[in-house]
Amino acid sequence: MRKIVKVARREFLDTVKTRTFLLSLLLIPVLVVGIIFLSKKMVQSEGGPRPAIRIGVTSPSDELFKRIASAFEGHNKSHSQSPLVLQSLSVGSEEQGKEKLRRDTLDAYVVLEGDLEGKEGTVQFYTYKPKASQIDAIWSVERLFRDAVVNRRCEARGIDRAMLAEIQSVPIRRVELGDEQGREKVQSEGQRVARMMVPFAFMYLIFIGIVGMGQHMISSIIEEKNSRIIEMLLSAVSPFELMAGKILGLAGVGLTVMILWGAAAYGAAVWRGINIDIGLDLVAYGLVYYVLGFVLFSAILAGVGSVCNTIKETQSLMMPITLIFVVPLIAWPQLARDPNGDLARVLSYIPPTTPMLMVLRLASSPDIWWGEIVLSILVLVVGVFVTIWAAAKVFRTGILLYGKRPGPREIVRWLREK
Amino acid sequence: MYAIELQDVRKSFGPVRAVDALSIRVPQGAVYGFLGPNGAGKTTTLRMVMDIIRPDSGEIRMFNEPASATVRGRVGYMPEERGLYRKMTVASVLRYFGSLRGMTADQLGQRVPAWLERIDLAGHATKKVEELSRGMHQKLQFAVTVIHDPDLVILDEPFSGLDPVNQDVLRDIIDAMRREGRTVLFSTHGMHEAEQLCDFIVLIDKGKVVVDGTLDQIRAGHEARTVSIELEGDAGFVERLPQIAAVRHDGRRIDVTLREGADPQDLLRTLVERARVRVFEIRQPSLHEIFVRLVGDNHAEDR
Numbered sequence: 025m026r027k028i029v030k031v032a033r034r035e036f037l038d039t040v041k042t043r044t045f046l047l048s049l050l051l052i053p054v055l056v057v058g059i060i061f062l063s064k065k066m067v068q069s070e071g072g073p074r075p076a077i078r079i080g081v082t083s084p085s086d087e088l089f090k091r092i093a094s095a096f097e098g099h100n101k102s103h104s105q106s107p108l109v110l111q112s113l114s115v116g117s118e119e120q121g122k123e124k125l126r127r128d129t130l131d132a133y134v135v136l137e138g139d140l141e142g143k144e145g146t147v148q149f150y151t152y153k154p155k156a157s158q159i160d161a162i163w164s165v166e167r168l169f170r171d172a173v174v175n176r177r178c179e180a181r182g183i184d185r186a187m188l189a190e191i192q193s194v195p196i197r198r199v200e201l202g203d204e205q206g207r208e209k210v211q212s213e214g215q216r217v218a219r220m221m222v223p224f225a226f227m228y229l230i231f232i233g234i235v236g237m238g239q240h241m242i243s244s245i246i247e248e249k250n251s252r253i254i255e256m257l258l259s260a261v262s263p264f265e266l267m268a269g270k271i272l273g274l275a276g277v278g279l280t281v282m283i284l285w286g287a288a289a290y291g292a293a294v295w296r297g298i299n300i301d302i303g304l305d306l307v308a309y310g311l312v313y314y315v316l317g318f319v320l321f322s323a324i325l326a327g328v329g330s331v332c333n334t335i336k337e338t339q340s341l342m343m344p345i346t347l348i349f350v351v352p353l354i355a356w357p358q359l360a361r362d363p364n365g366d367l368a369r370v371l372s373y374i375p376p377t378t379p380m381l382m383v384l385r386l387a388s389s390p391d392i393w394w395g396e397i398v399l400s401i402l403v404l405v406v407g408v409f410v411t412i413w414a415a416a417k418v419f420r421t422g423i424l425l426y427g428k429r430p431g432p433r434e435i436v437r438w439l440r441e442k
Numbered sequence: 443m444y445a446i447e448l449q450d451v452r453k454s455f456g457p458v459r460a461v462d463a464l465s466i467r468v469p470q471g472a473v474y475g476f477l478g479p480n481g482a483g484k485t486t487t488l489r490m491v492m493d494i495i496r497p498d499s500g501e502i503r504m505f506n507e508p509a510s511a512t513v514r515g516r517v518g519y520m521p522e523e524r525g526l527y528r529k530m531t532v533a534s535v536l537r538y539f540g541s542l543r544g545m546t547a548d549q550l551g552q553r554v555p556a557w558l559e560r561i562d563l564a565g566h567a568t569k570k571v572e573e574l575s576r577g578m579h580q581k582l583q584f585a586v587t588v589i590h591d592p593d594l595v596i597l598d599e600p601f602s603g604l605d606p607v608n609q610d611v612l613r614d615i616i617d618a619m620r621r622e623g624r625t626v627l628f629s630t631h632g633m634h635e636a637e638q639l640c641d642f643i644v645l646i647d648k649g650k651v652v653v654d655g656t657l658d659q660i661r662a663g664h665e666a667r668t669v670s671i672e673l674e675g676d677a678g679f680v681e682r683l684p685q686i687a688a689v690r691h692d693g694r695r696i697d698v699t700l701r702e703g704a705d706p707q708d709l710l711r712t713l714v715e716r717a718r719v720r721v722f723e724i725r726q727p728s729l730h731e732i733f734v735r736l737v738g739d740n741h742a743e744d745r
Contacts, residue, residue, distance in 0.1 A: 030542055038529070252525035256586065258494045259519035260542040262511065424494065426523075 031269025317379030375407025451500030
């Protein structure tokens with residue numbers, strides 16, 4: 025055990041000191057913040073001036089056309105960066121309008137059909153190979169047409185538009201009660217999103233922590249193999265001690281990263297005024313599941329790394345393994361809708377996906393039966409032991425092999441050796 | 443008392459028998475040479491002694507105890523495939539391997555500087571291993587092997603890849619170890635080092651012991667068959683003598699190889715009868731010759 029700790033200590037210090045580690049430690053939060061910041065920016069501002077969007081309109085009713093024209097004017101006043109150009113085409117010249125679309129002298133062609141001022145009638149919206157940059161703008165034009173038609177209908181029926189707006193306006197406030205009397209707070213939109221995203225964020229953190237940290241295991245083993253240190257080490261420690269030390273050391277690295285990222289995310293949320301209620305029990309469970317999941321994954325990688333000679337070789341072997349860990353991410357929409365459904369339950373008891381699933385479920389619905397937690401941890405622990413047992417056997421023999429990678433049949437033979 | 447005892451040790455890799463019923467005893471305090479052609483099973487045997495791979499059957503004992511992790515703490519092992527952490531500093535590599543073998547901080551504080559001094563690397567203690575020259579790297583490797591003051595040192599092909607200066611350094615260190623009463627076991631296919639350094643020699647081939655004993659014992663088992671002679675006058679008759687198998691002229695000298703069973707004394711008598719003998723020297727067979735005789739010429743590999 026003393027030797028395992030010594031190996032772990034060196035592994036930890038050596039990994040933490042590498043440049044790639046520091047980069048990955050900083051890069052991912054920077055990337056996440058960057059994406060959030062940019063996407064917000066894009067939604068808020070319209071960006072620079074855009075070329076005018078040309079819209080042809082054929083309207084059987086002049087009154088309606090006037091309404092549309094004034095709606096367009098209003099739009100151009102408030103959105104000077106993305107102007108709209110209106111062009112009137114007489115009834116019966118629909119084919120010409122479509123031709124203009126095709127020749128790219130119009131970006132959209134709108135035909136008002138039937139009695140739109142009454143009940144019947146439709147607004148036909150034609151486009152021809154719409155440019156990606158215009159799609160959102162063209163859809164916003166739809167709203168202008170709808171408003172114009174509604175206004176016109178109100179007028180025709182003698183309904184006051186302002187009154188209609190009053191009737192339709194029903195303000196709703198979402199208020200959440202605190203535990204104590206008098207503690208209630210209004211939920212902002214951001215908070216609702218955060219509430220939805222926290223379980224996912226937790227799961228994702230576990231995923232990155234497990235799969236991302238795995239890279240260090242692979243590179244550490246390959247480096248020791250390539251620089252022929254392995255046999256020197258094996259004269260001082262047993263293969264199992266070496267492997268266990270590596271796993272332990274890198275688990276320490278992973279935990280450090282998790283805690284730093286978690287603290288940073290929590291800090292950012294508090295700073296932005298988003299209140300996230302994270303129970304201490306969730307954090308504790310998260311750490312337990314994370315450590316077990318990490319040990320499982322890195323034991324697999326230790327086995328894989330030991331039979332390979334180059335990082336490149338490991339990648340083809342890692343693909344299918346990593347894929348299993350990606351399953352919860354792909355299935356997230358389904359899992360988020362029903363965190364205690366059949367799919368979630370099944371994935372909770374498959375050791376590689378257990379940590380991510382259980383953390384997701386614990387974060388989204390805290391009232392999971394305690395038996396499920398105990399059982400999932402038990403399954404995971406059994407999985408970890410079986411994996412370590414197998415990995416240690418492969419590691420023991422594989423670590424000394426150079427040259428050709430052993431085939432599956434040979435590896436099975438190693439597993440049978442006592 | 444034996445430092446290492448192997449009893450009927452076997453190991454196969456798939457269909458290949460790497461080590462076949464090998465029994466070896468390495469006496470304590472001796473320098474023991476482990477010889478054999480490439481693929482004879484030397485590295486496999488040493489790895490089994492170090493418990494890096496496990497034998498299929500047989501028993502390995504060290505210092506009269508079944509080999510265990512504790513006993514292995516008294517062993518320093520330098521494998522044939524050797525390297526060090528390139529990013530660590532010279533002193534920290536020594537400290538790391540020392541502490542893995544159970545040295546305390548106090549011991550490390552004494553022994554690390556002492557060894558750096560001994561191998562002339564004191565001025566490089568804080569340099570990274572990758573900054574060292576190849577020769578320094580080799581010396582550091584050896585220091586790493588013996589940093590914990592082992593009673594038994596096992597070296598797998600220690601001379602291969604060493605420059606002449608470092609070969610001398612290593613020879614001196616092995617000699618010093620012998621004087622300090624430590625046991626040294628090293629494998630080599632260089633006969634020269636074995637002849638110079640070893641008290642005992644075992645020659646293995648195809649995983650089996652071919653010959654085992656002290657240098658004198660091994661030589662005694664192989665009577666001299668080469669005689670170097672120098673005669674006055676015409677020596678042409680020598681080739682036609684019945685005792686002679688082959689003749690090689692070397693200036694005025696003639697190196698003759700005797701037929702199997704021929705007595706050198708008998709040859710001398712014949713020569714004295716027919717000419718004046720200036721030189722008559724019975725050559726001790728070199729280890730190289732014995733080696734070649736035993737495992738065949740195609741295997742011989744002497745540098």
